[in-house]
Amino acid sequence: MARINDNYLKLKAGYLFPEIGRRVTAFTESQPDAAKKLIRCGIGDVTEPLPRAVRNAMHDAIDELGERETFRGYGPEQGYDFLRKAIAENCYRHRDIAIADDEIFVSDGSKCDTGNFLDILGPGNRIAITDPVYPVYVDTNVMIGNTGEADENGAYEGLVYLPCTADNNFVPAIPEEDVDLIYLCYPNNPTGAAATREQLAAWVEYAKAHQAIILYDAAYEAFISDPDVPHSIYEIPGAETCAVEFRSFSKNGGFTGVRCAFTVVPKVLMGMTASGESQALHPLWNRRMCTKFNSVSYPVQRGAEALFSGEGKAEVAELVAHYMGNAKLLSDACLEMGLSVFGGVNAPYIWVGCPQGIDSWGMFDKMLNEANVVITPGTGFGSAGEGYFRISAFNSRANVEEVCKRMQALGL
Ligand code: MLT
Numbered sequence: 001m002a003r004i005n006d007n008y009l010k011l012k013a014g015y016l017f018p019e020i021g022r023r024v025t026a027f028t029e030s031q032p033d034a035a036k037k038l039i040r041c042g043i044g045d046v047t048e049p050l051p052r053a054v055r056n057a058m059h060d061a062i063d064e065l066g067e068r069e070t071f072r073g074y075g076p077e078q079g080y081d082f083l084r085k086a087i088a089e090n091c092y093r094h095r096d097i098a099i100a101d102d103e104i105f106v107s108d109g110s111k112c113d114t115g116n117f118l119d120i121l122g123p124g125n126r127i128a129i130t131d132p133v134y135p136v137y138v139d140t141n142v143m144i145g146n147t148g149e150a151d152e153n154g155a156y157e158g159l160v161y162l163p164c165t166a167d168n169n170f171v172p173a174i175p176e177e178d179v180d181l182i183y184l185c186y187p188n189n190p191t192g193a194a195a196t197r198e199q200l201a202a203w204v205e206y207a208k209a210h211q212a213i214i215l216y217d218a219a220y221e222a223f224i225s226d227p228d229v230p231h232s233i234y235e236i237p238g239a240e241t242c243a244v245e246f247r248s249f250s251k252n253g254g255f256t257g258v259r260c261a262f263t264v265v266p267k268v269l270m271g272m273t274a275s276g277e278s279q280a281l282h283p284l285w286n287r288r289m290c291t292k293f294n295s296v297s298y299p300v301q302r303g304a305e306a307l308f309s310g311e312g313k314a315e316v317a318e319l320v321a322h323y324m325g326n327a328k329l330l331s332d333a334c335l336e337m338g339l340s341v342f343g344g345v346n347a348p349y350i351w352v353g354c355p356q357g358i359d360s361w362g363m364f365d366k367m368l369n370e371a372n373v374v375i376t377p378g379t380g381f382g383s384a385g386e387g388y389f390r391i392s393a394f395n396s397r398a399n400v401e402e403v404c405k406r407m408q409a410l411g412l
Contacts, residue, residue, distance in 0.1 A: 007145045012154055016135050016380035017043050020364075027368055034372050039399045039406075041330075042374040044189065044348065044392040046254045047399075048322060050303075051315035054253060057306035061299035072298050077290045079106025079262070083301045086308045087262055091247065097234045103266050103282065105289055106304075108259040108296050110219045110246040114183075115140035116292075117215065117244065117263070120284040122274065125180040128160040130172050132190055132381030132388075134217065137183040153383045163384045164191060170342065170351070171199045174206050182207065184233075185217035187224060190381045190390045191351040192327075192343015194229040200236050207242035213271065213281075214243040219261075222252035222320050224346045240266040244281070251323075251348065251394070252316050253307045260296050260304040323348045326400040327393035333404035334391075337412055348393040351378070355412040363389045371406040 020042050028035035064070035078084065084104040092099035107113050118140055127146060129137050138156065141147055148157030155161060160179050162172030170193035171186075184203060186195040195203075207214050216233040224231055233239045248261035255261075267282045295301075306312045327344040334341045340353035354363045360377035367373045367389075378388030393400070 005143070005145075007143050007147075010142050010147065010149055010156070011139060012150055016376070019380070020374065020376065023364070023368065024374055031369075034369075037372045038374065039372065039395070039403055040374045041392045041395060041399075041403060042376045044251065044394050046251060046256050046319075046323075046394050047396055048254055048319055050254050050258065051307070051312055051319070053306040053309050053312035053315055054258075054303040057309075058299040058303040061302035065298065075295050075298055075301070077293055077295050078102070078286065079104065079295050080298070080301050083305050084262075086305045087247075090308045092232065092234065092264075095231065095235065097232060099234060099240075099264055099266070103264055105263045105265060105285060106296055106301060107261050107263060107289075107293070109250070110217060110248040110261045110263075111136050113246050113261060113263045114215060114217060115143075116288070117285070118144050118146070119288050119292075120281060121181065121213075121271065126160060126178060127158075128162055128175060128179040128182045130164045130183065130185070130188075131155075131161040131383060132164060132378060132385035133183065134185055134189050135381065137215075138382075155383060161382070161384075164188075164193070165384060166340070166342065166353075169193055171195050174202055178210055180210070180212050181215060182212055183215045183217070185219070187218075187220040187229075187347035188343070188349075189217075189220065189347070190349055190376065190378070190385065191388075192345070192347035192349040192390075193351075194224060194226060194346035197228060197230050197236070200230055200233060200239075204233070204236045204239045204242060208238055211272070212242065213269070214239070215246070216243050217246045219246065219248040220251060220347050221247065222316065223324060223348050225324065226346055229346055234264070234266075241268050241270070244269065249304050249307060252320060253304065253312075254319060255300075255304070258300055258303065260300050322397070323393050326395060326397065329400050329404055330391050330393060333407055337408060339412070344393065350391040350393065352389055352391065354378075354387050354389060360386055360389055366410070367407075371403075371410055373403050373406055 084101040087104045088101045164170040170191040221231045233243045245264040249255040265282045265285045270278045330350050331344040342351040344350040360379035364377040376390040378385030
């Protein structure tokens with residue numbers, strides 16, 4: 001009989017969002033009338049239409065594919081040069097960060113890339129993750145066999161958990177111990193916290209001193225409003241020798257359904273072979289992409305490129321302003337209710353302390369059953385998330401205003 005990957009059996013009941021989906025389905029089946037009023041502020045999924053600049057570029061690209069003279073088949077596995085250049089110039093070189101076009105690898109998502117990156121990293125790494133954390137970092141390490149079993153709190157043997165609490169502003173302290181891989185996500189999902197330049201510089205210093213690699217997820221960088229918060233880890237000198245950066249068009253360009261993202265792998269970033277020699281990661285990631293991926297479709301890459309046009313930039317700014325306006329409304333509503341509120345300033349997530357005597361899933365159930373609003377329980381992101389819930393600001397303005405009213409009517 002064919003053997004399965006037993007590591008999958010170590011995974012807890014389910015990835016957080018499918019588990020939320022299961023509970024919401026049970027609710028809609030048992031209360032069909034209330035379900036008609038349901039507002040979803042759980043998963044951070046965009047709601048506003050795709051920018052016009054993107055649609056026009058995609059239409060044009062499709063027309064090109066419809067003509068013999070301009071038809072294209074397979075594209076470069078790393079992404080088309082036009083998009084790699086637009087990204088490197090607009091996201092990096094315009095900020096005086098020396099990233100070359102061929103250090104950009106276009107992909108279909110940062111979720112996929114953070115998981116796939118483990119393909120080129122060996123076994124035996126000591127892996128640090130924050131708690132709470134975006135669950136994909138943990139689950140993909142479980143799947144590939146980098147952990148033991150989970151304990152009763154859901155913490156996996158073999159991972160180093162870095163607690164993020166209100167006391168450290170949800171940016172973890174530098175560990176005392178030696179780790180080889182560190183997952184950092186700033187602006188943070190789920191807490192909405194931003195890391196300062198000093199905090200990132202301390203992590204870069206640690207990584208260089210320990211020859212560790214930082215896997216830096218900056219999927220929410222477009223939502224930064226504070227001018228002192230770095231948009232890229234490469235704003236910290238030396239980060240190119242110790243960090244990979246993941247970025248996405250999902251949230252700023254409304255691409256969650258369209259799918260386009262990119263990963264930056266600097267050529268000077270090194271890892272170590274089993275025999276102790278230094279080896280650049282760039283050719284390994286390139287090899288991985290050439291073998292397992294055919295990049296993103298041509299119309300989608302043209303659409304992503306259009307986000308960097310004058311019109312595209314203005315439309316992205318409007319989308320960001322819309323979602324951050326929602327974040328402010330949600331944040332103010334929770335503050336008026338006397339709840340402790342974090343995030344929502346440099347990120348489209350509000351991280352809220354549960355009212356006295358209610359735990360995270362209790363709050364999820366209360367919001368679902370009494371307010372008909374889906375939120376995300378903090379504990380789904382790790383045990384340090386217990387006592388919190390996350391509200392996503394990705395929604396229409398009308399829905400957000402209604403959520404604020406319904407929360408206030410709960411009389412917490
Ligand atoms: C979230 O809600 O945490 C995100 O939407 C998940 C994701 O981007 O994959």
